[in-house]
Amino acid sequence: MSEKTTIYDIAKRLNITAATVSRALNNSAKISEATRKLVVDTAVEMNYKQNKLALALKSGKSYNVGVIVPYIDHNFFASVIRGIEEELNPKGYHVIICQTHEIEKKEIDTINTLLNAQVDGVIMSISKLSNETSHFKRVLDKNVPLIFFDRKKDIPGVSTVTINDFEAAYSATTHLIEQGCKRIAHISGDWALEIYKERFEGYKKALEDNGLEFEKEYVLQTKSNIESGHKAVDVLMKLEYQPDAIFSSGDYVALGAIQRLKELGVRIPEDFCVVGFSNEPFTRFMELPISSIDQVPLEMGQMAAKVFLEQQKNSGKVKIEQKVQLTSQLLIRKSSSKL
Amino acid sequence: MSEKTTIYDIAKRLNITAATVSRALNNSAKISEATRKLVVDTAVEMNYKQNKLALALKSGKSYNVGVIVPYIDHNFFASVIRGIEEELNPKGYHVIICQTHEIEKKEIDTINTLLNAQVDGVIMSISKLSNETSHFKRVLDKNVPLIFFDRKKDIPGVSTVTINDFEAAYSATTHLIEQGCKRIAHISGDWALEIYKERFEGYKKALEDNGLEFEKEYVLQTKSNIESGHKAVDVLMKLEYQPDAIFSSGDYVALGAIQRLKELGVRIPEDFCVVGFSNEPFTRFMELPISSIDQVPLEMGQMAAKVFLEQQKNSGKVKIEQKVQLTSQLLIRKSSSKL
DNA sequence: TTGTAGGCGTTATCAG
DNA sequence: CTGATAACGCCTACAA
Numbered sequence: 187m188s189e190k191t192t193i194y195d196i197a198k199r200l201n202i203t204a205a206t207v208s209r210a211l212n213n214s215a216k217i218s219e220a221t222r223k224l225v226v227d228t229a230v231e232m233n234y235k236q237n238k239l240a241l242a243l244k245s246g247k248s249y250n251v252g253v254i255v256p257y258i259d260h261n262f263f264a265s266v267i268r269g270i271e272e273e274l275n276p277k278g279y280h281v282i283i284c285q286t287h288e289i290e291k292k293e294i295d296t297i298n299t300l301l302n303a304q305v306d307g308v309i310m311s312i313s314k315l316s317n318e319t320s321h322f323k324r325v326l327d328k329n330v331p332l333i334f335f336d337r338k339k340d341i342p343g344v345s346t347v348t349i350n351d352f353e354a355a356y357s358a359t360t361h362l363i364e365q366g367c368k369r370i371a372h373i374s375g376d377w378a379l380e381i382y383k384e385r386f387e388g389y390k391k392a393l394e395d396n397g398l399e400f401e402k403e404y405v406l407q408t409k410s411n412i413e414s415g416h417k418a419v420d421v422l423m424k425l426e427y428q429p430d431a432i433f434s435s436g437d438y439v440a441l442g443a444i445q446r447l448k449e450l451g452v453r454i455p456e457d458f459c460v461v462g463f464s465n466e467p468f469t470r471f472m473e474l475p476i477s478s479i480d481q482v483p484l485e486m487g488q489m490a491a492k493v494f495l496e497q498q499k500n501s502g503k504v505k506i507e508q509k510v511q512l513t514s515q516l517l518i519r520k521s522s523s524k525l
Numbered sequence: 526m527s528e529k530t531t532i533y534d535i536a537k538r539l540n541i542t543a544a545t546v547s548r549a550l551n552n553s554a555k556i557s558e559a560t561r562k563l564v565v566d567t568a569v570e571m572n573y574k575q576n577k578l579a580l581a582l583k584s585g586k587s588y589n590v591g592v593i594v595p596y597i598d599h600n601f602f603a604s605v606i607r608g609i610e611e612e613l614n615p616k617g618y619h620v621i622i623c624q625t626h627e628i629e630k631k632e633i634d635t636i637n638t639l640l641n642a643q644v645d646g647v648i649m650s651i652s653k654l655s656n657e658t659s660h661f662k663r664v665l666d667k668n669v670p671l672i673f674f675d676r677k678k679d680i681p682g683v684s685t686v687t688i689n690d691f692e693a694a695y696s697a698t699t700h701l702i703e704q705g706c707k708r709i710a711h712i713s714g715d716w717a718l719e720i721y722k723e724r725f726e727g728y729k730k731a732l733e734d735n736g737l738e739f740e741k742e743y744v745l746q747t748k749s750n751i752e753s754g755h756k757a758v759d760v761l762m763k764l765e766y767q768p769d770a771i772f773s774s775g776d777y778v779a780l781g782a783i784q785r786l787k788e789l790g791v792r793i794p795e796d797f798c799v800v801g802f803s804n805e806p807f808t809r810f811m812e813l814p815i816s817s818i819d820q821v822p823l824e825m826g827q828m829a830a831k832v833f834l835e836q837q838k839n840s841g842k843v844k845i846e847q848k849v850q851l852t853s854q855l856l857i858r859k860s861s862s863k864l
Numbered sequence: 865t866t867g868t869a870g871g872c873g874t875t876a877t878c879a880g
Numbered sequence: 881c882t883g884a885t886a887a888c889g890c891c892t893a894c895a896a
Binding site: 190235236237238239240242243248249250257258259261264265267268271272275278280281282283284285298299300301302303304328441466467468471472473474 | 574576577579587588589598600603604606607610611614617620621622623624637639642643667780805806807811812
């Protein structure tokens with residue numbers, strides 16, 4: 187029972203040739219209805235299953251797509267992957283997951299082994315410290331579609347799917363201003379990543395457009411964790427002119443900030459407002475729900491998959507990279523609702 | 526540049542045969558150091574990369590493992606997958622992710638396509654409503670290792686990796702009793718899943734062992750979401766003898782319960798204690814952190830991967846299924862800390 | 865030490 | 881409509 191049956195087995199049984207079996211099974215070409223049915227029936231009977239590996243070798247298409255993320259168990263990435271999988275699976279593709287742990291060497295290794303595995307495409311969010319770009323070139327040279335999502339890098343031939351980080355930050359900051367906040371601090375991430383740079387720019391522009399002074403002291407760059415939120419507040423509240431609001435580029439930092447502010451006896455949102463970024467699940471569950479920006483990860487995944495499928499279809503023709511920008515959503519919750 | 530170079534290309538360039546190239550690259554067999562170096566050098570120069578598909582077809586090993594879960598973006602599953610990936614990747618395996626959405630048909634389809642894709646193993650958590658088992662048999666018949674984690678089902682030949690659900694529930698309940706709770710309710714899930722059944726049994730046994738009456742009214746079966754927690758509390762608090770604690774088989778239900786209890790003005794933990802299950806990230810971030818049971822998902826994933834590797838190694842020999850039980854951890858937080 | 869030949873399971877191209 | 885044959889890229893007896 188455990189032996190695999192091939193089209194040869196079917197052919198032998200029917201005293202025909204494997205080629206005919208193949209044709210019958212793919213009900214293509216010209217083939218008599220009689221033998222077609224005969225073949226299909228015995229195929230079922232013999233429990234025949236097509237070996238996709240052989241097909242892949244022959245056709246050069248593995249129907250596998252590599253997805254590379256820093257960590258798969260970060261909510262945002264998991265959701266994106268979900269979107270990718272749900273879009274690609276019905277089209278017959280499988281999704282191979284790889285993690286880089288934010289380590290560039292792993293990113294490079296991963297890309298190499300995925301290429302060796304003959305994936306039909308690579309969808310990824312780059313590692314923080316990427317300096318090298320030759321591994322990306324290698325993907326493109328093999329004519330394999332490469333798509334960046336969220337964390338992008340401007341490389342010719344690479345498609346990107348992102349949200350409007352600038353505008354998202356702009357609207358979050360504007361929202362804080364509308365709440366009456368005058369001294370809005372911004373906690374950012376590593377500017378080596380474009381997304382953090384753009385969020386900062388959006389924040390700055392919103393201040394300018396509303397006639398608020400941009401204060402360098404109000405901008406901090408930290409890691410994305412709770413501890414950083416604690417420290418950031420410690421720094422900010424020691425300033426001569428204490429801020430009355432924080433727009434954070436990450437939810438964990440926002441959470442940490444809130445925790446420390448409460449310890450200091452600051453009332454939120456009455457005296458201090460906070461907005462985070464990412465719409466992590468916990469932001470909505472808190473007793474004090476945290477305002478945040480939803481990055482629409484599911485749509486992002488679906489869109490990245492669609493872009494891949496598009497590129498796939500047009501392979502051979504000139505391949506034009508796509509730059510898709512999705513619209514994020516500011517979710518106003520209690521942490522920033524004075525009014 | 527975009528053309529792939531094969532061992533034939535190298536052979537031609539060097540006026541030797543592909544077989545020799547193959548041997549040199551695998552630096553196996555007897556081969557002169559001279560030609561070995563020559564081959565390796567030109568391989569690098571020509572940017573040769575082994576085509577794993579061809580290898581897979583030839584050897585019958587794809588070095589791909591299928592992982593099937595209900596949803597990839599549920600924290601628990603994402604963490605398990607992370608564990609699997611981190612264990613398997615260094616061994617040269619890739620992980621193919623599939624989601625069932627709790628739908629049995631998708632589970633069956635997924636298994637079929639994974640088998641067609643010639644995966645070397647399947648690691649999965651079954652869908653809630655699985656009645657059929659023939660698709661599992663099909664995996665075993667193909668001599669492909671099959672491993673269940675968390676949600677298991679007793680099938681000969683299938684290895685399982687789970688936590689000690691019974692004991693976890695027992696210790697959670699005991700903890701509540703130690704806090705002085707006398708009327709402990711239990712919110713469970715669908716008993717078609719063994720895990721929920723066992724958690725219930727553990728709860729019941731703990732009551733008995735401590736001389737507390739088991740009250741049928743105190744046990745509810747619900748879905749795993751916040752809304753269910755609301756409803757459950759509504760039901761429980763209408764009883765003549767209201768409970769003074771809840772042990773929930775899920776964190777979302779526990780959260781919902783807490784929300785509703787607060788609305789009703791019940792003080793937690795002073796007058797009412799709550800313990801959840803799963804250690805979802807949010808349980809620890811709440812202003813009122815929720816006690817819960819950590820299912821050690823990372824270890825679970827690693828262990829599942831190890832079991833697979835073990836089975837893989839012993840393929841051919843008699844394959845003995847492994848039943849691994851990991852030790853979970855009760856995390857006592859404020860929601861159940863009276864003392 | 866190296867070359868030859870065959871096969872892994874399919875499909876595609878040509879004849880017939 | 882169907883049968884041969886070759887090819888996808890690699891490995892591995894067997895022969896030289």
